[in-house]
Structures are given as C-alpha cells and as structure tokens.
Amino acid sequence: MMLKSKKIFAVLAAVAASLSLAACGGSNASDTATANSDKHANDNASCTNKVVHADAQKVTVWAWYPGFEKIVDHFNNSHSDVQVCWNNGGQGGAEYTRFQNTIKAGKGAPDIIQLEYEAMPQFIAGQQKYLVDLGKYGMNSYKADYTDGAWNSVTFGSSSSVYAVPVDAGPFVMYVNQEVFDKYQVKVPTTWAEFEQAGKDLQAKGYTGKLTNWQTDGTAVNIALFAQKGAQVYKYSASDPTKVGIDFDQQGVKDVLSYWQKLSKEGLIDTADQSSTDTMKKFGAGDYATYVQASWFMGYYVKGAYKTAADSPFKIYEAPKWDDSTPDVNQGGSAFAVTYQAKDTKAAAEVARELYGDDYAQKSGVSDGGLFPTWKKLLSSTEFINQTYPYLGDQKANEVIAPVAKGWAGDQFLPFQTYAYDAQQKSFASIVKSGTSVDSGVSKLTSTLQDYAKQQGFTVESVK
Amino acid sequence: MDWVIDMSAIEHSGKHAGSHIRGNPRVFTYVVLIVCCCYFLLPVWWLVVASTKTNGGLFNGSHGSMWFDSTMAFWDNIKQLGTYQDGVYWRWIANSLLYALVGGFGATTVSVMAGYGFAKYRFRGKKTYFNIILGALMIPATALVIPTFLLMSDINMTDTYWAVLLPLMLNPFGVYLMRIYCSESLPDEMIEAARVDGSGEFRTFFQVSLPIMTPAITTVFLLSIVGAWNNFFLPSVVLTNPNLFPITVGLSQWQTRSTAGSASEQIWNLLTSGSLISVIPMVLAFIFLQRYWVGGLAAGSVKA
Numbered sequence: 001m002m003l004k005s006k007k008i009f010a011v012l013a014a015v016a017a018s019l020s021l022a023a024c025g026g027s028n029a030s031d032t033a034t035a036n037s038d039k040h041a042n043d044n045a046s047c048t049n050k051v052v053h054a055d056a057q058k059v060t061v062w063a064w065y066p067g068f069e070k071i072v073d074h075f076n077n078s079h080s081d082v083q084v085c086w087n088n089g090g091q092g093g094a095e096y097t098r099f100q101n102t103i104k105a106g107k108g109a110p111d112i113i114q115l116e117y118e119a120m121p122q123f124i125a126g127q128q129k130y131l132v133d134l135g136k137y138g139m140n141s142y143k144a145d146y147t148d149g150a151w152n153s154v155t156f157g158s159s160s161s162v163y164a165v166p167v168d169a170g171p172f173v174m175y176v177n178q179e180v181f182d183k184y185q186v187k188v189p190t191t192w193a194e195f196e197q198a199g200k201d202l203q204a205k206g207y208t209g210k211l212t213n214w215q216t217d218g219t220a221v222n223i224a225l226f227a228q229k230g231a232q233v234y235k236y237s238a239s240d241p242t243k244v245g246i247d248f249d250q251q252g253v254k255d256v257l258s259y260w261q262k263l264s265k266e267g268l269i270d271t272a273d274q275s276s277t278d279t280m281k282k283f284g285a286g287d288y289a290t291y292v293q294a295s296w297f298m299g300y301y302v303k304g305a306y307k308t309a310a311d312s313p314f315k316i317y318e319a320p321k322w323d324d325s326t327p328d329v330n331q332g333g334s335a336f337a338v339t340y341q342a343k344d345t346k347a348a349a350e351v352a353r354e355l356y357g358d359d360y361a362q363k364s365g366v367s368d369g370g371l372f373p374t375w376k377k378l379l380s381s382t383e384f385i386n387q388t389y390p391y392l393g394d395q396k397a398n399e400v401i402a403p404v405a406k407g408w409a410g411d412q413f414l415p416f417q418t419y420a421y422d423a424q425q426k427s428f429a430s431i432v433k434s435g436t437s438v439d440s441g442v443s444k445l446t447s448t449l450q451d452y453a454k455q456q457g458f459t460v461e462s463v464k
Numbered sequence: 465m466d467w468v469i470d471m472s473a474i475e476h477s478g479k480h481a482g483s484h485i486r487g488n489p490r491v492f493t494y495v496v497l498i499v500c501c502c503y504f505l506l507p508v509w510w511l512v513v514a515s516t517k518t519n520g521g522l523f524n525g526s527h528g529s530m531w532f533d534s535t536m537a538f539w540d541n542i543k544q545l546g547t548y549q550d551g552v553y554w555r556w557i558a559n560s561l562l563y564a565l566v567g568g569f570g571a572t573t574v575s576v577m578a579g580y581g582f583a584k585y586r587f588r589g590k591k592t593y594f595n596i597i598l599g600a601l602m603i604p605a606t607a608l609v610i611p612t613f614l615l616m617s618d619i620n621m622t623d624t625y626w627a628v629l630l631p632l633m634l635n636p637f638g639v640y641l642m643r644i645y646c647s648e649s650l651p652d653e654m655i656e657a658a659r660v661d662g663s664g665e666f667r668t669f670f671q672v673s674l675p676i677m678t679p680a681i682t683t684v685f686l687l688s689i690v691g692a693w694n695n696f697f698l699p700s701v702v703l704t705n706p707n708l709f710p711i712t713v714g715l716s717q718w719q720t721r722s723t724a725g726s727a728s729e730q731i732w733n734l735l736t737s738g739s740l741i742s743v744i745p746m747v748l749a750f751i752f753l754q755r756y757w758v759g760g761l762a763a764g765s766v767k768a
Contacts, residue, residue: 046623046705046707047705048705048706048707062704064721066721069549087704087705087706088706088717089704090700090717090720091717091720091721092720094700094717094720098701098704101610101613101614101701102617104610104614105613105614105617105618105622106617107617108617108622108623108704275723277523277732280523281523281524284520284523284524285524303730304519304520304523304722304730304732305520305523305524306520306524307518307519307520307521307524307525307535308520311520311524
C-alpha cells in the first residue's frame with residue numbers, strides 16, 4: 001500500500017513538474033515589440049465576417065464593440081488592398097486573459113486588439129512591451145483629431161509614443177428620474193451639497209426609494225469621483241515603465257469617501273452591486289432617483305430595465321460638482337492597440353487608425369454601437385449635438401455630454417489594475433457600508449497596494 | 465431494499481388498529497423527495513418562465529419572476545435566436561452536438577479498449593500506466609487547460625474543432641470505470657473459453673466481451689456526452705472564432721455582452737430562451753439512455 005501511494009505521488013510530481021515547465025516555456029517569448037512585415041501570414045486566418053476581396057492582405061482584429069460587424073463590412077467594402085478579419089476575442093477581462101495566453105504561447109494574438117484604457121498599462125509594463133508604439137507609424141500627426149482625455153489615455157504621459165487609437169469614452173454624467181423629481185417638486189441638484197439636500201427633501205416628502213446607489217463594485221466610478229476633487233490616485237508612465245505611483249491618503253479621496261459614508265449613514269443611498277440584475281430591477285422599478293455614471297450607462301441599464309423607450313423616466317444632467325473648479329471626468333472607454341505579434345505591423349497600424357477613422361464608421365459607432373465618440377469632428381457636429389434619444393424622453397443628451405467629453409483631461413491606471421480594483425473595492429465597501437474610519441482605511445489601502453507594487457518589482461514614486 | 469420491506473410491513477400491520485406510526489417512514493420519504501424535487505426543479509421552472517419574457521419583462525414584468533409576464537414572447541425569442549448575429553445560436557447547438565457525440569464516442573471507445581486491456585492483459589509497466597491514469601484522475605481538468613492551450617498552440621491547432629475534441633477523447637475516469645467493471649463482471653474463464661474455441665483476440669473482444677460490457681459502456685458514454693456538452697473552460701480558452709463555439713461558451717459570451725459596461729446590448733431574453741433550448745438535448749439523452757444504464761447496472765450487480 002505504501003509503495004503504491006508513493007508511486008502515485010511520484011507520478012503526480014512528474015506531472016506537476018511538466019506542467020510548470022509548460023507554464024514557464026512561453027513566458028520568455030518576447031522582449032520589446034518589434035516590427036514584422038509578412039503580408040501573407042494571415043491568408044488562412046478564420047474570420048467571423050465575410051472577406052470581400054479574397055486576394056487582398058488580411059489584418060486580424062479582436063473587438064467586442066456592439067455593431068462592429070457593420071464597421072468591418074464598411075472597411076472591407078471600401079478597401080481593396082487590405083481586408084479586416086474580425087473575431088470577438090471575448091469582452092473585457094475574458095479578452096485580456098486570452099491575450100495573456102497567446103503572449104505565453106508566443107503566437108495566436110491578433111494584429112489589432114481592443115483594450116480598455118485602464119487595461120493597457122499591464123501590456124506595456126516593464127521591459128516586455130506587447131503593444132506597438134504607433135508613434136513610429138505616424139500616429140502623432142492625428143493627435144488633433146481626438147479629445148485630450150482620450151489622447152492622454154493612450155500616450156501615458158509621453159510626447160512621442162502612442163500605444164493605441166482611441167475609439168470611445170464614458171463622460172461622467174448624472175441620470176435623473178424626472179418623474180420622481182417632478183412628483184415631489186424637488187429641484188435637480190447641481191452640486192454635491194444640493195445632492196445631499198435633495199435626498200433629504202425627497203425622503204421628507206414621502207419618496208420611498210433611495211437618492212442613488214453607491215456601487216460597492218463601482219471601482220472606476222470611484223476613480224472618477226476622486227478626479228472630480230482633483231485627486232489623482234494612480235500614476236503610470238510608459239516612458240518610465242518600472243515606476244508606479246499609488247496614493248489614496250490625500251484630502252480629496254478622504255473628502256469624497258466621507259461624503260458617501262455620511263449619505264449612507266443617513267440612509268439616503270443604497271449600497272448594492274452595480275453588476276447585479278437585482279440592481280437593474282430596482283433601477284427599473286423607480287427605486288433610485290438618480291444614478292451618477294458614465295454616459296454609456298444608457299445602453300447598460302436604461303434600455304435593459306424598461307419594456308419600451310416611452311416607459312423610461314430618465315434624463316441626463318451634468319454630474320453634481322463640488323464647486324466651480326470641479327473638472328469634467330470620465331469613466332471607461334477603449335481603443336485599438338497593435339500587438340507585438342502583428343504579422344505586418346505597418347499595415348496593422350494603418351488599419352487600427354482607419355477602422356473608426358471616417359464619418360460613416362463614427363456615426364455607425366454612435367447609432368448602431370451606442371458608443372460615445374472621442375473624435376472631435378463628430379463631437380462638434382450639429383447632427384450629433386441635435387441627436388435625440390428615445391430612452392431619455394427624446395432629450396438632446398449630447399448637449400450635456402459632449403462638453404464633458406471635451407473637458408476630460410485623461411486618467412492613469414496601474415499595470416496591475418485588476419488587483420488594485422479588488423483591494424480598492426474591499427476597502428471602500430467597508431468604509432461606506434460598514435462605517436470603517438476613512439483615515440485608517442485609505443492609509444491601509446495605500447500601503448497594501450504600494451507593498452504589492454514592490455513585490456511585483458516596481459519602484460513606488462509620488463503621484464504628483 | 466429497506467423500503468420494500470417497510471412496505472410489506474405496513475400492509476400487514478395496517479390490519480391492526482393504532483399502528484399507523486409504522487407508516488411514517490413512507491411519509492417521510494415522500495416529504496424528502498418532494499423537497500428535493502422542488503429544490504431541483506425550481507430553477508428549471510424559473511428558466512421555463514423566464515424564456516417566455518421580453519427583455520424588459522424580465523426586469524420589469526408583472527406577476528414577479530416566478531410567473532409568466534402579461535406579454536408572451538417565447539416564439540418571438542425563438543425567432544430572434546434564429547436571426548441575432550445571423551443565427552449563430554443554432555450553429556453553436558450544432559457544434560455542441562458534434563463535440564458531445566464525436567467526443568463522447570471517442571472517449572467511450574478509448575475508455576473501453578484501455579479499460580479492457582488493463583483488466584484482461586498482462587504487460588510490462590501495467591501498474592505504472594494505471595497509476596498514471598489514477599494520477600490524472602486526481603488532477604482537476606481545469607488545471608490542465610492552459611498547458612493544453614500552449615500544446616495546441618505549438619502544433620497550430622488552436623481555433624479548430626480538434627482543439628476541443630482531442631482533449632475530450634481522454635477520459636481517465638472512463639478508463640478507470642471500465643477496468644473495474646471488466647475485472648468484476650467479465651470472467652477470465654469466458655475469455656479463456658473463447659480462445660480455446662479458436663476465437664482471435666479481436667473477435668473475443670467484439671463478440672464475447674463487448675455485449676457483457678454494455679451497461680458500463682452506456683454509463684461511460686452518457687457521462688462523456690454530458691461532460692462534453694457542459695464543457696466550458698477548455699473551449700473558452702482554445703477557441704476564438706465564434707463559428708466553432710459550443711453552446712456553453714456562446715451563451716456566456718452573450719451574457720458578458722449584456723452585463724459589460726460600455727455600450728452593451730441587452731439580450732437577456734435570448735439568454736433565457738437560449739439556455740432553455742440548450743438543456744433539452746441533455747434531458748433527452750438521459751431519458752433515452754437511462755433505461756440501458758439503470759437496467760444494465762442492476763443486471764450486472766445481480767450477476768456479481
């Protein structure tokens with residue numbers, strides 16, 4: 001018996017060893033993104049879309065934008081020398097994991113990949129850069145086409161390097177349940193002080209719902225809320241990729257968290273997960289008077305929660321401000337990056353820029369995809385500003401949103417943003433929901449993340 | 465068995481007054497079974513109800529989540545399943561059938577042959593090989609997915625049907641089960657007798673051994689089919705082209721499409737109706753295969 005189990009352990013050990021070998025095998029696959037120029041490597045790639053010009057060179061793309069098939073068809077119809085071969089590589093985290101796997105394997109990555117702004121640092125951190133510097137392919141001459149915030153989000157503080165082509169963004173606004181405010185005759189708040197007062201007034205006049213929901217899992221929302229108070233919590237620059245800045249221990253962060261802690265104690269707000277269907281149900285049932293969120297929230301909740309557009313009582317207002325100097329902020333958005341595995345780097349760089357680079361594609365992105373553009377030309381067009389939204393009572397919502405998009409300066413994120421979000425979420429939930437001390441909470445969070453950064457081999461610097 | 469004895473005891477004692485206490489085990493059994501039934505069927509009931517709702521109805525419908533909404537949208541949902549993304553849903557169902565049938569058949573074939581070999585032949589390193597299989601049984605399949613991906617990538621097989629099918633064909637549990645079954649229910653004497661009568665090894669295997677192994681084969685086949693139908697993690701890693709997805713990966717992609725932030729599409733109604741339909745083949749598989757399975761296993765147990 002002893003002998004038998006020993007043998008089994010030996011076998012297990014051997015298997016485990018071969019596993020770890022396999023896992024290590026791929027990790028030294030690349031150093032820095034280099035240029036390739038094989039025009040025929042993608043000839044046999046399998047695509048979700050139809051390729052119009054079968055003989056032309058193919059460029060592979062992973063993207064999950066809604067309505068992206070139209071963009072692909074438009075591109076392939078209008079180009080005869082190059083064709084897009086598109087697949088949906090998964091959405092958000094699922095796609096990043098898949099990309100990591102192909103990095104380990106040293107092959108299998110697409111030429112062009114859709115990445116959220118906050119996910120990009122993890123692929124350009126340290127010595128290994130998996131995203132191509134598009135600055136070397138003339139991207140800098142298109143700087144003026146994009147909003148400052150979007151441009152800063154793909155350049156990481158560099159004046160010459162560009163790591164992706166901006167596509168969409170999520171200007172931070174306030175969704176207001178107009179029926180509730182009309183019924184109880186309460187003025188829609190424009191400052192955070194008025195916001196709190198509106199909650200109290202609504203409650204006093206008999207509204208049984210909550211003023212809003214502070215989302216326990218609303219990680220990026222908090223970054224936007226801090227940015228409103230001028231508090232930058234993360235710092236990361238591609239030109240100095242071994243250094244990161246992390247600091248929650250600053251007055252702006254403390255002010256924001258204390259504010260929400262107070263609202264929660266006063267029973268004015270709900271503290272439920274954003275990504276639960278239960279929250280969406282409450283939203284549809286009129287249990288929230290407002291929702292302070294990115295503009296894309298419309299596609300996410302408003303359309304989901306109501307049977308018809310006419311049922312929706314929501315309208316978009318500017319997000320509440322602290323004072324006149326409160327900046328416009330943003331939550332979310334994504335861009336097209338070119339991977340180090342791109343078969344023909346130069347062609348991929350051009351396609352990445354051209355995919356959403358004309359009027360048709362930009363308009364389709366807005367009307368078929370529900371994206372909020374970062375392309376200045378569209379942002380300023382009268383057609384865009386005058387567009388009405390049925391789910392918002394035919395409001396010309398872009399009148400409110402477009403200025404926010406233009407005012408946004410850009411945010412910075414960490415090369416281990418997922419880990420940071422997890423830590424952030426735990427800390428803030430205990431502060432706002434359970435009433436843990438703000439001071440000790442933020443200092444503990446800061447040291448936790450700084451320690452993790454050091455473990456990962458980064459040098460921690462000041463965020464200023 | 466106990467239950468049968470109790471039954472007869474109840475019938476006998478029923479004639480005597482005041483002995484109803486003996487009937488309690490039966491009531492208790494029913495209560496437990498009914499509770500179990502509700503526990504397992506409630507989610508299914510929810511799925512049936514939810515598949516008849518529109519997207520808005522799912523969140524904002526009348527009569528709550530456990531009853532039908534005022535608008536009945538089941539057929540509409542089915543129609544949408546056929547048109548959304550060019551009807552890729554039915555392609556996923558077909559893919560799942562392919563993976564389940566080919567994978568299930570392959571896994572069963574390999575298991576039966578390997579199990580039979582382990583049970584009935586003596587060869588060098590037999591114990592070591594079997595221990596390796598036992599070892600493989602102890603490693604969760606999930607842990608092997610990334611190494612499998614890297615291997616597949618090395619031989620340029622990612623994003624092909626084979627990337628899903630090949631790993632499915634190896635079912636250590638099936639081999640283990642077949643070996644146990646063969647050594648318990650298949651007498652060596654019978655194989656000896658066949659050999660003495662001049663039957664070759666293949667003929668012995670196909671005509672003498674295989675019929676006796678039917679119940680175990682059905683079991684392994686059913687388990688492999690179910691395993692292949694529910695296979696999620698491996699295909700989600702090795703496949704990128706949606707035209708190759710099985711239904712599990714496809715539905716999960718639709719779900720992230722509905723929950724993900726930026727400009728998402730709301731297709732919860734397609735998710736619920738699509739999930740309902742995806743359950744049906746497995747229900748059918750159980751209904752048709754269970755009679756062989758249960759009947760066969762019982763027959764085996766009596767003989768043993």
